[in-house]
Amino acid sequence: MSPLEILIYILGAVGLFFNTLGTVALFRFPDVYTRLHGATKCTTFGSIFLTLAVILYGLTSWQSGGESRYGILALHAAVALVALLVTNPTGAHAIARAAHRSGVGPKFAVVDALADEKGRRK
Amino acid sequence: MSFLITGLLAFGFYLILTAGSGTILGGWSAAELIAGAVTALIVAAASSRLLGQRCGAGALNPLRWVLAFIYVIGPLFWGMAKANLDVARRVITGEIRPGIVKVKAGLAEDLGVTMLANSITLTPGTLTVDIDDESHDLYIHWIDVKTDSPSIEDISGGFSGWIRRITE
Numbered sequence: 001m002s003p004l005e006i007l008i009y010i011l012g013a014v015g016l017f018f019n020t021l022g023t024v025a026l027f028r029f030p031d032v033y034t035r036l037h038g039a040t041k042c043t044t045f046g047s048i049f050l051t052l053a054v055i056l057y058g059l060t061s062w063q064s065g066g067e068s069r070y071g072i073l074a075l076h077a078a079v080a081l082v083a084l085l086v087t088n089p090t091g092a093h094a095i096a097r098a099a100h101r102s103g104v105g106p107k108f109a110v111v112d113a114l115a116d117e118k119g120r121r122k
Numbered sequence: 123m124s125f126l127i128t129g130l131l132a133f134g135f136y137l138i139l140t141a142g143s144g145t146i147l148g149g150w151s152a153a154e155l156i157a158g159a160v161t162a163l164i165v166a167a168a169s170s171r172l173l174g175q176r177c178g179a180g181a182l183n184p185l186r187w188v189l190a191f192i193y194v195i196g197p198l199f200w201g202m203a204k205a206n207l208d209v210a211r212r213v214i215t216g217e218i219r220p221g222i223v224k225v226k227a228g229l230a231e232d233l234g235v236t237m238l239a240n241s242i243t244l245t246p247g248t249l250t251v252d253i254d255d256e257s258h259d260l261y262i263h264w265i266d267v268k269t270d271s272p273s274i275e276d277i278s279g280g281f282s283g284w285i286r287r288i289t290e
Binding site: 018076 | 141220252
């Protein structure tokens, strides 16, 4: 196995590890906000590594075999990575905002400045 | 002006996604080029006003794009890595102290506040729940509340300084 192949496997393993943790977080944490931490952020970080593994795999296959479709695979994975980085926090923010607006408070919270602010306005 | 820029951006993006479909200019088929141009025109017509309103001309300065790129692969990625290991530990041990805190963003422009809110959301452990439109205060769900009224440095480290350099 070449060093590059080993690197691809390491990147894939790191990505899988964080994605698994994100899934575990769904079961461990008590409410929607803390679950969002695990489910959206750990999986973004894991997916970065998985995408890097795909990009590296595409580039090395392109180099060794000469088939351009592997280069295109790497290119598309890079575009997907950028899209992921932009849309994932936006989605997490939208879910959290919608949850708070519809009256779902954070459980076990030591402080809730947003609810205090809304109470003052009413 | 913003019509032209939005159109070119959309067309460039389409070309990246369809590279390798033919032989014109090294990698595109005529059908994809035409479809891309038509799509870019529609996108530009629909959304060029939005880009002009939200970003202003300064957002197109190439130096800022370079700075933004350095920021994403440097401080932002490092911050994400550190915070991810911290949240990974909390997932396993279940040791949390959650709460929603209010933070002054200290940034003037909409684009900067959006970038800061997204950076904060992207780093695990902190999640932007809401933004005050007038005062630009951020309401942040923090998984491990250390103080009730933190400064922006407590939440995000050096992010706000970087974003001020990029957007202002």
